[in-house]
Amino acid sequence: MKLLDSYIGKTVLMAVAMVLLVLVGLDGTFAFLAELKELEREYQAPQALLFIVMTLPRRIYDFMPVAVLIGCLVGMGTLANTSELTVIRAAGVSIARLVYAAVRPVLWLVVIGLVLGQYVVPKTEQFAQSERARNMAEGKPISGRDGFWYREEGQYIHIQAIQPNGVMYGVSRFVFNEQFDLVQSDFSQRAIYQGDHWVLEQVKQTRMQGESTESERFQTLRWDTTVTPEVLSVVALKPDYLSITGLYEYATYLSRQALESKAYYFSFWKKVFQPITTIVMVFIAISFVFGPLRSVTMGQRITAGVLVGLAFHYAQQLLGHASLIYDIPPLLGALLPMAVCLVAGVWLLRRV
Numbered sequence: 001m002k003l004l005d006s007y008i009g010k011t012v013l014m015a016v017a018m019v020l021l022v023l024v025g026l027d028g029t030f031a032f033l034a035e036l037k038e039l040e041r042e043y044q045a046p047q048a049l050l051f052i053v054m055t056l057p058r059r060i061y062d063f064m065p066v067a068v069l070i071g072c073l074v075g076m077g078t079l080a081n082t083s084e085l086t087v088i089r090a091a092g093v094s095i096a097r098l099v100y101a102a103v104r105p106v107l108w109l110v111v112i113g114l115v116l117g118q119y120v121v122p123k124t125e126q127f128a129q130s131e132r133a134r135n136m137a138e139g140k141p142i143s144g145r146d147g148f149w150y151r152e153e154g155q156y157i158h159i160q161a162i163q164p165n166g167v168m169y170g171v172s173r174f175v176f177n178e179q180f181d182l183v184q185s186d187f188s189q190r191a192i193y194q195g196d197h198w199v200l201e202q203v204k205q206t207r208m209q210g211e212s213t214e215s216e217r218f219q220t221l222r223w224d225t226t227v228t229p230e231v232l233s234v235v236a237l238k239p240d241y242l243s244i245t246g247l248y249e250y251a252t253y254l255s256r257q258a259l260e261s262k263a264y265y266f267s268f269w270k271k272v273f274q275p276i277t278t279i280v281m282v283f284i285a286i287s288f289v290f291g292p293l294r295s296v297t298m299g300q301r302i303t304a305g306v307l308v309g310l311a312f313h314y315a316q317q318l319l320g321h322a323s324l325i326y327d328i329p330p331l332l333g334a335l336l337p338m339a340v341c342l343v344a345g346v347w348l349l350r351r352v
Contacts, residue, residue, distance in 0.1 A: 004088065005101040011079060013105035016071025023063045023070075028052050043135035054128035058241060061116045065278045066309035068106055072285030073305040076102065077298055080289055095290065095349060103282050110275040117271055118243045125241040126164045126233055134161035134169045148236050152225060154178075162236045166193035166229040171200065173223075183208050191223065198223040239267035247271065262330050266320045269334035277312075277338045283345030284308060291348045312337055 035048040076098075079085045088098070133147060147160040147170065154177065160170025168191040175184040186205035191198045203218040234242060234250045242250070247268040254261035288304060315337040323333035 008101035009105040012075040012102045015075030019071040020067035024059045051128050051132050054124045057120045057124050064113045069281035070305035073301045076289040077301045122243045130161040130163045162232050239264050244271045266330035269331050280342045287345045287348030
């Protein structure tokens with residue numbers, strides 16, 4: 001029996017790996033072609049290629065559940081087309097045993113996905129986004145659409161690019177008094193974090209004095225603030241790119257400040273449930289192979305897997321936006337698509 005489990009597991013694992021390679025390769029290729037339209041200033045083809053390479057861990061993490069679904073359909077479908085599944089079932093092997101044999105290799109993928117989502121994706125994504133922003137913003141005036149804005153008391157800070165090692169590029173600060181009059185502004189080429197403060201480099205400062213202004217330049221300038229690289233790394237990334245712990249900490253911080261936090265809670269719950277979602281996809285795939293897709297071509301199985309995967313993805317996106325608009329609990333929005341898939345998979349397996 002162990003030999004049979006190993007054979008089924010290797011077949012499923014190879015199929016999932018091939019599907020994941022194809023999906024990530026296609027997505028990366030199309031993303032690179034799209035980036036070529038954004039070339040400007042220091043951001044050219046080599047920088048665009050580096051950006052795509054650094055975002056590959058995030059793409060692997062995003063495509064993992066769909067790749068497991070399609071890969072299981074392909075792997076188990078191959079066994080069905082060669083009548084191996086028929087022989088295995090005739091030998092007395094139960095459906096539950098087949099599900100166990102297919103789930104075992106997927107558990108390794110679940111572990112890899114957890115490591116990617118928690119430790120790798122936040123670092124690589126921040127580096128990719130910061131390098132892209134820094135190269136595109138070289139010599140470019142400040143725009144509300146570019147970079148990141150941050151507010152601290154009477155200061156409004158705009159940052160063109162943030163790196164995960166505690167370095168910022170293109171830092172603009174606007175200081176207002178209690179009457180909301182602009183009293184000082186400065187622009188720094190770079191800022192480096194020194195443990196309890198920032199050191200601004202190549203600073204051009206302008207102070208407003210009544211109806212006149214006074215400008216001054218500094219090679220370095222100390223900036224005491226509560227802003228840390230950890231806080232900025234959260235601000236700089238989309239919720240889906242953050243780690244599970246980072247999402248939870250920032251969501252609770254926003255809740256304490258009475259700020260909107262549902263988008264971060266939804267991404268948190270979606271990442272928490274992703275390992276279960278990946279395993280649920282195995283149930284769906286096997287129920288399809290033994291059910292409605294028992295005697296169809298491989299192309300039809302792949303098409304069915306793509307359609308189900310897209311339906312699941314868009315259902316998650318729809319419920320995510322609905323939770324923000326219609327005050328639906330983020331936990332329910334993240335849980336509902338997975339629960340529907342699980343019930344459908346178990347129901348189909350019971351019919352088999």
